[in-house]
Amino acid sequence: MSQADSKEWIIKRIGENKPGPSSLPDxxxxxxxxxxxxxxxxxxxxxxxxxxxxxxDFEELVSVIGEKHGxxxxxxxxxxxxQKLLKQPVDTETVDGHDFENVEVAIINxxxxxxxxxxxxxxxxxxxxxxxxxxxxxxAVIINEDxxxxxxxxxxxxxxxxxxxxxxxxxxxxxxxxxxxxxxxxAHGPKSMTVFVLLVQKHY
Amino acid sequence: MSEINxxxxxxxxHDFNADEDRVDWHDETLWWVRVKRDKSxxxxxxxxxxxxxxxxxxxxxxxxxxxxxLQFESNAIAxxxxxxxAKDAKEHNDIVYRILEDNRAHRMVKSKSMLTExxxxxxxxxxxxxxxxxxxxxxxxxxxxxEPPSHIVLPCIHKKKExxxxxxxxxxxxxxxxxxxxxxxxxARAHLREIFLTRKVALTGVNFAIAESGEFVVCTNEGNADIxxxxxNVHIASMxxxxxxxxxxxxxxxxxxxxxxATGQPITTYxxxxxxxxxxxxxxxxxxxxxxxxxxxxxxxxxxxxxIRCGACMNTCPVYRRSGGHSYHSAIAGPIGSILAxxxxxxxxxxxxxxxxxxxxxxxxxxxxxxxxxQLYKWRQVIVKAGHAPTAKKISMKAMAFTLASPSGxxxxxxxxxWVLKYAPFAVNNRLNPWYLHRDMPxxxxxxxxxxxxxxxxxx
Numbered sequence: 001m002s003q004a005d006s007k008e009w010i011i012k013r014i015g016e017n018k019p020g021p022s023s024l025p026d027x028x029x030x031x032x033x034x035x036x037x038x039x040x041x042x043x044x045x046x047x048x049x050x051x052x053x054x055x056x057d058f059e060e061l062v063s064v065i066g067e068k069h070g071x072x073x074x075x076x077x078x079x080x081x082x083q084k085l086l087k088q089p090v091d092t093e094t095v096d097g098h099d100f101e102n103v104e105v106a107i108i109n110x111x112x113x114x115x116x117x118x119x120x121x122x123x124x125x126x127x128x129x130x131x132x133x134x135x136x137x138x139x140a141v142i143i144n145e146d147x148x149x150x151x152x153x154x155x156x157x158x159x160x161x162x163x164x165x166x167x168x169x170x171x172x173x174x175x176x177x178x179x180x181x182x183x184x185x186x187a188h189g190p191k192s193m194t195v196f197v198l199l200v201q202k203h204y
Numbered sequence: 205m206s207e208i209n210x211x212x213x214x215x216x217x218h219d220f221n222a223d224e225d226r227v228d229w230h231d232e233t234l235w236w237v238r239v240k241r242d243k244s245x246x247x248x249x250x251x252x253x254x255x256x257x258x259x260x261x262x263x264x265x266x267x268x269x270x271x272x273x274l275q276f277e278s279n280a281i282a283x284x285x286x287x288x289x290a291k292d293a294k295e296h297n298d299i300v301y302r303i304l305e306d307n308r309a310h311r312m313v314k315s316k317s318m319l320t321e322x323x324x325x326x327x328x329x330x331x332x333x334x335x336x337x338x339x340x341x342x343x344x345x346x347x348x349x350x351e352p353p354s355h356i357v358l359p360c361i362h363k364k365k366e367x368x369x370x371x372x373x374x375x376x377x378x379x380x381x382x383x384x385x386x387x388x389x390x391x392a393r394a395h396l397r398e399i400f401l402t403r404k405v406a407l408t409g410v411n412f413a414i415a416e417s418g419e420f421v422v423c424t425n426e427g428n429a430d431i432x433x434x435x436x437n438v439h440i441a442s443m444x445x446x447x448x449x450x451x452x453x454x455x456x457x458x459x460x461x462x463x464x465x466a467t468g469q470p471i472t473t474y475x476x477x478x479x480x481x482x483x484x485x486x487x488x489x490x491x492x493x494x495x496x497x498x499x500x501x502x503x504x505x506x507x508x509x510x511x512i513r514c515g516a517c518m519n520t521c522p523v524y525r526r527s528g529g530h531s532y533h534s535a536i537a538g539p540i541g542s543i544l545a546x547x548x549x550x551x552x553x554x555x556x557x558x559x560x561x562x563x564x565x566x567x568x569x570x571x572x573x574x575x576x577x578x579q580l581y582k583w584r585q586v587i588v589k590a591g592h593a594p595t596a597k598k599i600s601m602k603a604m605a606f607t608l609a610s611p612s613g614x615x616x617x618x619x620x621x622x623w624v625l626k627y628a629p630f631a632v633n634n635r636l637n638p639w640y641l642h643r644d645m646p647x648x649x650x651x652x653x654x655x656x657x658x659x660x661x662x663x664x
Contacts, residue, residue, distance in 0.1 A: 007289040014270040017501030025260040117470035130434040153456040165480040174427040178342035182385035189427030
């Protein structure tokens with residue numbers, strides 16, 4: 001059968017075999033108007049193997065990364081303000097994902113965090129290259145303190161979910177329990193994930 | 205499946221039970237996963253409402269599958285994704301092969317896709333001289349062992365770490381005698397990184413596709429799908445047509461229930477949303493029927509198409525836990541596999557709906573509320589009527605039908621059974637009667653209820 005024939009065949013068979021009409025349920029009641037709790041986000045993120053730091057500015061972030069991972073490392077950030085603070089930055093003009101294989105720590109922005117599961121939403125334009133958050137050895141992500149939603153329902157209503165070419169919810173480091181259910185961090189992707197919560201400067 | 209299976213579930217379960225310690229270990233490991241699921245879902249007071257909503261959304265999908273598929277196709281094309289349609293496994297495999305040929309690729313890296321297991325893609329491509337490497341750690345392990353996965357979420361749950369160490373010693377060159385999960389995972393990490401960096405074509409499965417936006421979502425904990433698909437020039441995604449959901453906001457429901465049901469995690473580490481290919485790269489999606497429209501037409505069984513492949517029904521099933529995934533000799537094992545497989549081949553998989561105690565635990569944990577145990581019971585009737593029941597069952601059921609249809613036959617049979625159980629238990633409890641293999645003999649009553657009634661009550 002040609003592609004067009006198969007399509008026609010499948011659509012026709014569905015028409016003949018599908019059940020009678022049934023409407024979509026109203027799911028709006030699952031949403032809350034609350035802000036997400038930073039405390040809950042932090043607890044869950046730690047439970048799924050991530051860590052969290054509260055910072056006032058990017059200098060603080062760079063120094064925390066230096067303490068955690070050592071200073072003489074290949075770091076990469078598509079964020080210009082951070083890139084210029086790095087001692088040995090990986091060229092931001094790098095266009096091929098394969099070149100990020102040796103990046104020790106990648107530092108990227110995320111749109112928001114989700115309190116119920118410790119995930120952050122990262123879109124393609126925040127990654128620099130789509131492979132970056134997955135291929136680096138350690139991942140660091142920045143979110144603003146006031147950008148935490150309570151559950152996935154609010155997440156899908158967030159403006160950042162309206163349009164993107166590619167995006168991912170990321171919750172903690174890459175992990176596997178395929179060998180006798182023993183949890184191992186760093187299956188293929190990052191061995192650690194650190195979320196930096198940028199404290200909002202309050203002016204009174 | 206890498207070998208043609210001539211044994212049925214009962215015989216394969218018997219083989220698995222040869223090693224009692226291993227059965228206990230398998231049973232306990234999976235029960236532990238079930239307990240993690242329980243702890244996780246109990247933290248959500250709205251859990252039952254989420255199940256109801258998920259089930260209702262999926263029913264709406266089945267009722268509008270044709271419209272949603274066409275909507276998905278036009279949106280995906282507008283996003284720059286190439287959409288293919290395959291009515292069966294062969295067409296699916298041919299499409300994958302053609303894409304590989306068009307890109308002059310002889311090697312491909314694959315992340316978890318039960319659909320490609322169902323279609324026998326690896327064997328097909330291997331015959332064409334294409335090398336396929338599975339990148340999910342569990343799948344890579346069973347691939348090295350030349351076995352199919354035994355669980356849809358935990359592919360090598362039947363393997364002990366010592367056996368995995370031995371496989372890595374043989375195939376990946378580590379010293380013999382290693383069984384530390386951390387060391388073994390690090391070994392696989394190094395081995396598979398090289399694969400990710402050198403393969404130009406990556407195939408992934410699909411957890412959800414969204415009609416209104418023409419995008420699809422892939423969920424993994426390891427990040428293998430994400431690394432592979434984002435490094436390769438060509439990303440092929442294989443998807444059963446029932447994986448569609450109407451709107452993006454519905455992901456809010458499904459991503460909340462999927463992993464909590466599967467492993468007890470609040471969400472998978474990675475939930476990748478593929479909408480448009482990166483500049484200069486290709487993204488293909490193959491929409492596969494392979495029996496799904498047939499199942500859609502079976503009123504009693506169509507709800508099985510709501511399945512989101514979380515594996516909760518397997519972890520809770522007392523039969524699965526004690527018989528192992530391979531005893532189901534089908535791509536998808538356990539209770540859900542036992543109601544999906546007979547649709548594909550009633551003769552070959554006619555034994556599977558009998559591999560259940562009908563306890564109903566599967567239906568209770570199913571996040572999309574599929575009435576799994578009721579469907580198992582209904583499949584038994586369909587299979588017996590179609591003449592595909594196991595022979596021993598067919599004979600005994602005929603005898604039972606005769607006995608129950610005749611009052612005198614019933615009385616005589618009852619008397620005989622009581623006499624036999626009392627004086628000659630070896631006549632039923634022997635090697636020729638598999639029912640007694642793991643059961644104790646009941647104590648036979650002195651008389652039937654009818655006889656007792658005549659003696660004690662009739663005179664009053």
